[in-house]
Amino acid sequence: MVAMVYGMNVPLNLHANGDAAIDAFLKVHETVAKHDLGKERNITMIHSQFVRNDQLQKYPKYKILPSFYTLHTYYFADAHVANRGQKQAEYMSPMKDAIGLGLKPTNHTDFIVLPLNQMMVLWSSVNRIPYGKDKPIGPDQRITPYQGLQALTIHPAIQYMEEKSKGTLEPNKLTDLVILDKNPLKEDPMKIKDIKVLQTIKEEKVIYDKNKV
Known part of the structure; x- marks a missing residue:
């Protein structure tokens, strides 16, 4: 199926949450695209929740863009520590490392699993504070508010190949x-x-006004 999508020259939006699932896709990519591993194919690895660093290193080489899910650092940190161990839980949604590799990661809510609240998404990427706790999980993966905003604006536009019309405040x-x-x-x-x-x-029309709700 991956070969078919590549052959059709259409974007591939793939869900891969655990590191084994990510390994499976990377192996498929290395088989199907072995003649040109780094061609731009508009591949988005949705969640990439428990990506290992060695896997993340391949993302820029293979032109894979991660769409992370930092809300898990708030809502499900304890569950991930219990199920995956402290070390892997600390590295969930490694936004800072991805940006450091030159990637343009996005950040999402996976609504209706979690609330559709973009300011909460931004907060979770900047602070990584679990529910009921006062210390961050994976503090070395916290990013700046500006980087967090990019993951909600221009980076999604790039992933959807709409950066020429959306994502930043510019003429036209x-x-x-x-x-x-x-x-x-x-x-x-x-x-x-x-x-x-x-x-x-x-598109120049006010479609929501807090004072008129």
Whole structure:
């Protein structure tokens, strides 16, 4: 099936959560694409939750973009420590290492598994604080608020091959944006999750206004 998708020259959005699943896809890729492992094929590895560092090293070589899920550091940290062990749980959704490799990772909610709350997604990537705890899990994988915003804006546009029309505030791009009540780049990182959306604008039209709900 992977060979068929590659042959059709269409994007491949693949779910691979555990490191064994990621190994399975990397092996398939190395078999199917052995003549050109690094060709741009618009491959997104969705979740990449427990990717190992040696696997992550192959992502930029094979042009694989990870879509991480840092909300798990808040909601499911204890379960992952119990099921996967402390070391692997600490490395879940390694955003900082991915960015360090030159990748442009995205971050998602997997709604309806977890709430559709982008400020909470941003908060989890910046702080990585588990529910009921005061210390981070995998503190070396925390990223800056600006990097976290990129994972919610321009990087998804790149993954969907829509970066020419979306993702950043530039002339000739669509005015798809939100107005927030506080600046996440200046707010206390621990308070980012409390930032509220005041308005949502889609192609120059206000489609959500907090004061009119």
